[in-house]
Amino acid sequence: MARLVIVSNRVAMPRERLSRAGGLAVALRESLGQHGGLWYGWSGEVSENPDPAPRRIRQGRIDYAVLDLSPEEHKGFYLDFSNGILWPLCHYRLGLIDFRRSAWESYLAVNARFAEQLVAQLKSDDIIWVHDYHFIPLAAELRRRGVQNRIGFFLHIPFPAPEVLAALPGHDRLVRDLCAYDLVGFQTRGDVRALTEYILHESDGTVLGNAGSEDVRISAFGRDLRAGAFPIGIDTAEFASLAAAEAGSDETQRLSESLVGRSLVIGVDRLDYSKGIPQRFEAFHHLLGSRPEHHGKVTFMQIAPISRGEVAQYRKLRNELDGLTGRINGKFAEFDWVPVRYLNRAFARNSLAGFYRHAKVGLVTPLRDGMNLVAKEYVASQDAADPGVLVLSRFAGAAREMKGALIVNPYDTEHISDALHRALVMPLEERRQRWESMMAVLNVNTIAHWRETYLAALQAEGGPQMLEAAG
Secondary structure, eight states: OOOEEEEEEEOOOTTSOHHHHOHHHHHHHHHHHHHOEEEEEEEEEEOSSOOSSOEEEEETTEEEEEEEEOHHHIIIIIIIIIIIIIHHHHTTOGGGOOOOHHHHHHHHHHHHHHHHHHHTTOOTTOEEEEESGGGTTHHHHHHHTTOOSOEEEEOOSOOOOHHHHTTSTTHHHHHHHHTTSSEEEESSHHHHHHHHHHHHHHSSOEEESOTTSSEEEEEETTEEEEEEEOOOOOOHHHHHHHHHHHTTSHHHHHHHHHHTTOEEEEEEOOSOGGGOHHHHHHHHHHHHHHOGGGTTTEEEEEEOOOOOTTSHHHHHHHHHHHHHHHHHHHHHOBTTBOSEEEEOSOOOHHHHHHHHHHOSEEEEOOSSBSOOHHHHHHHHTSOTTSOOEEEEETTBGGGGTOTTSEEEOTTOHHHHHHHHHHHHHOOHHHHHHHHHHHHHHHTTSOHHHHHHHHHHHHHOSSOSOOOSBOO
């Protein structure tokens, strides 16, 4: 195999503990370790006068190359455009977008700078794999500099429907740049369909194959490319083993003892408005208000590490959740029972694995999500003899695979409340059947399967035979 070059906004450097880096970072590092290659991206640092050349570190078969951002780039490229415009756009939150041309120009300029520095490090037979919304224009910038290598892109968040995407000034330029890749990977068929519908109705392009299938060929903007669904998984066996080992850890035992025999409902999310956390709190409030039999018998623990705290919408969300926590606890708490535990800090993966295993219900209710690996980790962590129940939003990518979950509308708090009640009283036999059906999927669609399937598709000269043109 040719050398693999991975480009991502953040790079899991050798010094970073994989227990905190997350499953994706582990998968990418393992892929580079197996094949040898380069991991290139932002260092995570902001400096007044960033060195134009990347800093390089080599460990084993992996080269790491990272660039700093200037304060202006960090604001325009990262805060204002990537997270202030693209993130809410892709999560259908148009009311949160404050479009500024200066942010768009900064986004394009940073992609051009990263491309310029990458060109000098490339070999003619490198396979380049670019990750996520921060670097959509990167392939187009590389092509402008004469790069002919095979370049793939994977979007970890949802791709918006054409009607939503068209609200973005410059949407045609963004999609044209996306078509500079040889392979564009998404989490779900719905994301593939959204892109193909844009190509058919917003450009002069054509699509070969069924627009709702997992694999299509697109001809647009003078380029031929392939788009497909590659749902990301987890290292199922490793996470299950980790959870079993953590069942007896000091942290898990402390949690168990603090509950005093009560059932645990757990939610784990980065603090973000796309995760549906306020609606989740309201649903738990409704559960306690409508079903007093659960008083004193269930505790809801929401772990939500703060992210992007400098963004106004995130500060507002934090204040809202602080208020909801106080309102629920103030109304229902007893001297020996606090219904809601709300924690604004991160925990290591091994700690979370133990917490998941102890929880009777995993509550995963994003308003819109690319995949949501927490749902898969919760299922993998369960004790086969006495598994918990997953309550899952229909708008998470994982809902397409996790058919054994209780699927809910995250905007309907009473629906979530009903699902919580059903989960808490569900008989053991039904819980086992549901868990076994989900584990069967998780054992096949692992993160290694995702990685190798995508890379094989990226390297392939051809692909599955396509049907007649659809446009």
